[in-house]
Amino acid sequence: MQHYFMNQTLTTGQTIQLPTNISHHLGKVLRAEVGDHIELVSLEHQVFEAEVNKLDGSEVDATILKSTQKNVELPLAVTIVSGLSKGNKPEWIVQKATELGVSQVIFLPMNWSVVKWNQKASKKIARLNEVALSAAEQSHRNKVPNVTYLDGLKSLTELNFDTKLVAYEESAKDGEETQLVKAVKRTSAGQSIVAVFGPEGGISEAEIALLKDNGFVLAGLAPRIMRTETAPLYFLSAVSVLTELI
Amino acid sequence: MQHYFMNQTLTTGQTIQLPTNISHHLGKVLRAEVGDHIELVSLEHQVFEAEVNKLDGSEVDATILKSTQKNVELPLAVTIVSGLSKGNKPEWIVQKATELGVSQVIFLPMNWSVVKWNQKASKKIARLNEVALSAAEQSHRNKVPNVTYLDGLKSLTELNFDTKLVAYEESAKDGEETQLVKAVKRTSAGQSIVAVFGPEGGISEAEIALLKDNGFVLAGLAPRIMRTETAPLYFLSAVSVLTELI
Numbered sequence A, B: 001m002q003h004y005f006m007n008q009t010l011t012t013g014q015t016i017q018l019p020t021n022i023s024h025h026l027g028k029v030l031r032a033e034v035g036d037h038i039e040l041v042s043l044e045h046q047v048f049e050a051e052v053n054k055l056d057g058s059e060v061d062a063t064i065l066k067s068t069q070k071n072v073e074l075p076l077a078v079t080i081v082s083g084l085s086k087g088n089k090p091e092w093i094v095q096k097a098t099e100l101g102v103s104q105v106i107f108l109p110m111n112w113s114v115v116k117w118n119q120k121a122s123k124k125i126a127r128l129n130e131v132a133l134s135a136a137e138q139s140h141r142n143k144v145p146n147v148t149y150l151d152g153l154k155s156l157t158e159l160n161f162d163t164k165l166v167a168y169e170e171s172a173k174d175g176e177e178t179q180l181v182k183a184v185k186r187t188s189a190g191q192s193i194v195a196v197f198g199p200e201g202g203i204s205e206a207e208i209a210l211l212k213d214n215g216f217v218l219a220g221l222a223p224r225i226m227r228t229e230t231a232p233l234y235f236l237s238a239v240s241v242l243t244e245l246i
Helices: A020-029 A089-099 A118-138 A169-173 A178-185 A205-213 A231-245 B020-029 B089-099 B118-138 B169-173 B178-185 B205-213 B231-245
Strands: A003-005 A015-017 A037-041 A047-056 A059-067 A077-083 A104-108 A146-149 A163-167 A192-197 A217-219 B003-005 B015-017 B037-041 B047-056 B059-067 B077-083 B104-108 B146-149 B163-167 B192-197 B217-219
Touching (some): A020 A047, A020 A059, A077 A089, A089 A231, A104 A118, A163 A178, A163 A205, A163 A231, A178 A217, A178 A231, A231 B231, B003 B118, B020 B059, B077 B089, B077 B231, B089 B104, B118 B146, B163 B205, B178 B217, B178 B231, B192 B231
Parallel strands (some): A077 A104, A077 A192, B077 B104, B077 B192, B163 B192, B163 B217
Antiparallel strands (some): A037 A047, A047 A059, B037 B047
C-alpha cells in the first residue's frame, strides 16, 4: 500500500482532497483506481488507512477508513551527526538512516572533511530532505526525519540531547565495546540520543576534546573499522536491536 | 597501518618479498619508506605486524615483527544470500557486508529479480570478489569474504548451514520480531548462519514454501521496511550486537 505524509489532522470517516503532489503520484504515476487503499499519516504521526473515492483530472479524493494503530518508530529519538563526506554518501546516509528509524540527521563540516558545502548547503539540504521524505514513505514511517546543516561542532554542542556519543575509531581498535550498550540502556523511551560520526579522514583530537568537554562519551561500535557511511547504520541497527528486539 | 592478505604462512622474524600487487601498492601508490609498519594476514588468518625493510624497484621486502593477536571476526560464520538486484547494489552490499563481518555472500536470481546475470555472472562475481578484498583490507579483517553465484534457490537448499533464516517482509509487518534473536542465540560460536534476502520486488510465496520445506525460518527484522541492500546490513549489525556487545 502506498504511504503518504499529510500535514493535517485526519479523522475516520472524513473525505479529503489530497495535495497536488500526492494526487499526481496516485493519479498519473501509479494510475490508481477508485477503491484502491492507501496509507495516510496525520500531522500527529498516526497512520490511517484510506480509500480512493474520486479521480477527477488532477484531483484525487480519499475517505479515511480507520486508524491502523501502526507505530514503527524507534523508542528513542536518534540523531546522527555526520561530518561532511564525499560524493553521494550524504544521500546514501539519509536514505538508509531513514529506513533504519533515524529522527534527525545533522551534517556539518569537520576538521578532516575533504568537502565543504558553504553556499551549496541549503540546496543540498533541500535535496536531502526530499530523500528523507521518499525513504520515509517507502519504509512506512510515522515520521519524516529532519535533515539539517550546522556550521560546525561548536554549534552542535549548543543543542540538548539526553545521551551523547561520538563514534571514535581509536576506541574501537582498543577493544572498547560496551559504552554503546551502556548509553542505549540508560536512555529511556522518548529520550534523545545523538551520535557523531567523522568524515573519511576521521575525527581530530581537538574535536574529540571539544566533544568530551561537552558531555559526549567516546564509544567504539564493533571490532571492525567501518566507513563513514556504514558506521551510522550499524549504530541505528544496534539501537533497534537493543530497544526493539530484546 | 595498511592491511594486506598474504596467501602463505608467516613467522615472526621471517623476511619475505611481498607479492607484486602489494609491492606496487606500497612502493608506487603509497610511496612507503623503509621502516614503515604494515599488517600482513597469514593463510591461517592471523594478523602480523611487519616492517618494510627494502624498497628496490618493484620489489618490496618486509620483516615480520610479531603477531598482533587481533581477531575482529564475528563469532558466527554469517552468509548473506541476496536475490539479484539492480545497478550497483551488489557492489554496495558486498562492500558494506564485508565491513560488517560477513563470511560469505551468495547472489542468485529469484522469481521477482528484475535483473538476470546469466553469462555475465562470472565477470560480475570476479569484480565482487575484488570489492570484498578491498573492503576486507580497509576493515582490517582476518578473513576475506567469499562471493559466489548460484543458479537459484534450489541450489542454495543443497548447502549446509547450522541456522537458516529468510528475511520476510510479511513477517515484519505482522510484528514478528523475535525469530531473529532466537536464531542468533541458538547458533554457537563457530557455527554457520545464513539469511536470505529478496530482490526489490520481494520474495514469492513459492520461494517461501521451498525455503520453509528446507528448514529456513521466516524472520522479521525490525518494524520498518528496509530495501534489499539495507536489510542484510541490519542483519549483520544485529548478529554483531547480539554476539559481540552483550
